[in-house]
Amino acid sequence: MxxxxxxxxxxxxxxxxxxxxxxxxxxxxxxxxxxxxxxxxxxxxxxxxxxxxxxxxxxxxxxxxxxxxxxxxxxxLGQVYRQHIRWKKNLGRVKPFYAVKCNPDPQVLRLMAKLGNGFDCASKAEIDLALGVGVDPSRIIYAQPCKTKSYLRYASQVGVKQMTFDNSDELYKIKEMCPDAELYLRILTDDSASLCRLSMKFGASLSIARSLLELAKELKLNVVGVSFHVGSGAEDPRSFVKAVEDSRYVFDQAAEAGFDLKVLDVGGGFSEDTFERFAATLSDALDEHFPPHIRVIAEPGRYYVxxxxxxxxxxxxxxxxxxxxxxxxxxxxxxxxxxxxxxxxxxxxxxxxxxxxxxxxxxxxxxxxxxxxxxxxxxxxxxxxxxxxxxxxxxxxxxxxxxxxxxxxxxxxxxxxxxxxxxxxxxxxxxxxxxxxxxxxxxxxxxxxx
Known part of the structure; x- marks a missing residue:
């Protein structure tokens, strides 16, 4: 017992x-x-x-x-706690931002907040849930590359600044509704080995990443990082390696465009059965391509709950x-x-x-x-x-x-x-x-x- x-x-x-x-x-x-x-x-x-x-x-x-x-x-909830300690042991460099969409149970959200985790939100309602458990807006990322205008305005009003984008129209919306946002360029990844593929819908290809960064610079927007998602329930850890390599390429492009990126968001895709193997592969890739001063976050959901x-x-x-x-x-x-x-x-x-x-x-x-x-x-x-x-x-x-x-x-x-x-x-x-x-x-x- x-x-x-x-x-x-x-x-x-x-x-x-x-x-x-x-x-x-x-x-x-x-x-x-x-x-x-x-x-x-x-x-x-x-x-x-x-x-x-x-x-x-x-x-x-x-x-x-x-x-x-x-x-x-x-x-x-003890099992959720054990998963957190397991994460800290194997991916200590990576700060979890819990994917609220996966299970917005109020007690789970309370525990996530008490553990010091951030929150990955995809809508106004999810932002409200995170704020409702006492989370500071700085611990929320609006990780939805295609956002409703009124939701953008609301995010700005409540102090949620971190958010993703993957297209030029989104940049114009953000300039209008939330000009002081801290932006992450969501890039396209190979998610062919995942249960739920996302690349058909989200992510900028490497061929247009530079033009998006230049547009953000022209609009005087603040791009602070790169994000990717290898798909929910990923089955091949090598997908993380390629995504990290591509992120490094975009970091270098951003530097040429005049940005000093500070954060890499490695998304989700983690599951309980394969976690240690994925964590080891991801950690090695991060250490190879990103120095310690680069902040790394992730968006685990199913892994926790x-x-x-x-x-x-x-x-x-x-x-x-x-x-x-x-x-x-x-x-x-x-x-x-x-x-x-x-x-x-x-x-x-x-x-x-x-x-x-x-x-x-x-x-x-x-x-x-x-x-x-x-x-x-x-x-x-x-x-x-x-x-x-x-x-x-x-x-x-x-x-x-x-x-x-x-x-x-x-x-x-x-x-x-x-x-x-x-x-x-x-x-x-x-x-x-x-x-x-x-x-x-x-x-x-x-x-x-x-």
């Missing part, structure tokens, strides 16, 4: 949970807070599972009020397709198979399947009975749309009945933030907050804004 965890509930009311303190079972480590990363993560999963079980045990599916059996999250959130959803309907499966298999052996329907789907918290190319893995929280032979399932969402498919085919070690629950780990990135209200289903779901790191608990519980 974990060290005296806290469960955070809405409205900043903190309830102490009486879980056993087994912190002596952890190995000493310099990775973070004295705990071994792997063991801490496994302990977090165990605690989350117990909280999920405790929560669903209180729900009477047969007699509850409408909405009481809605999907819900358990979020471990993906593994911190677990989602539970209820089985609302089931259809037996065993006969169809047996016929299609052309075999004498019977296949037990079902289509099951959850009260959440791709128009809700599983929007990451559509928008983020994710493949959430179902696990059984409650079931009718265990089985010797795994049962095949396809898992569907609740809406009328045929594309509302969560898992086309999977096997699970239990018989699921209507009213049972499944849970899905790693649901913290691009999930609830892009949920819709299609078919009238709500896009607002309860989040049960816990912390399996005492340092994260202290940062949140003893802050002055509670």
């Amino acid at each position: 974990v060290m005296a965890p806290f469960a955070f509930v809405p409205h900043d009311i903190y309830v102490h949970q009486n879980y056993p303190d087994d912190s002596n079972n952890y190995k000493s480590s310099h990775n973070h807070g004295g705990f071994d990363l792997f063991q801490a993560r496994e302990a977090s999963k165990d605690l989350i599972f117990e909280i999920l079980k405790e929560k669903v045990a209180k729900i009477d599916i047969h007699n509850c009020h409408p909405g009481e059996e809605d999907p819900f999250y358990v979020a471990d 993906a593994s911190a959130f677990t989602l539970a959803a209820n089985v609302i309907a089931r259809r037996d397709v065993s006969l169809e499966m047996s016929d299609s298999a052309s075999t004498d052996s019977a296949t037990e198979a079902y289509m099951i329907y959850l009260n959440d789907g791709v128009y809700g918290n599983f929007s990451n399947i559509i928008f983020d190319h994710q493949h959430p893995v179902p696990q059984i929280l409650t079931m009718g009975s265990p089985v010797c032979t795994p049962i095949e399932y396809s898992i569907w969402g609740p809406t009328c749309d045929g594309i509302d498919l969560i898992t086309e085919r999977t096997t699970l070690p239990g018989a699921l009945d209507v009213g049972n629950w499944l849970y899905f780990e790693n649901m913290g990135a691009y999930t609830k933030c892009s949920a819709t209200r299609f078919n009238g289903f709500t896009d607002k779901h309860e989040v049960i907050y816990i912390s399996t790191e005492p340092s994260a608990t202290a940062l949140l519980e003893y802050s002055n804004d509670i």
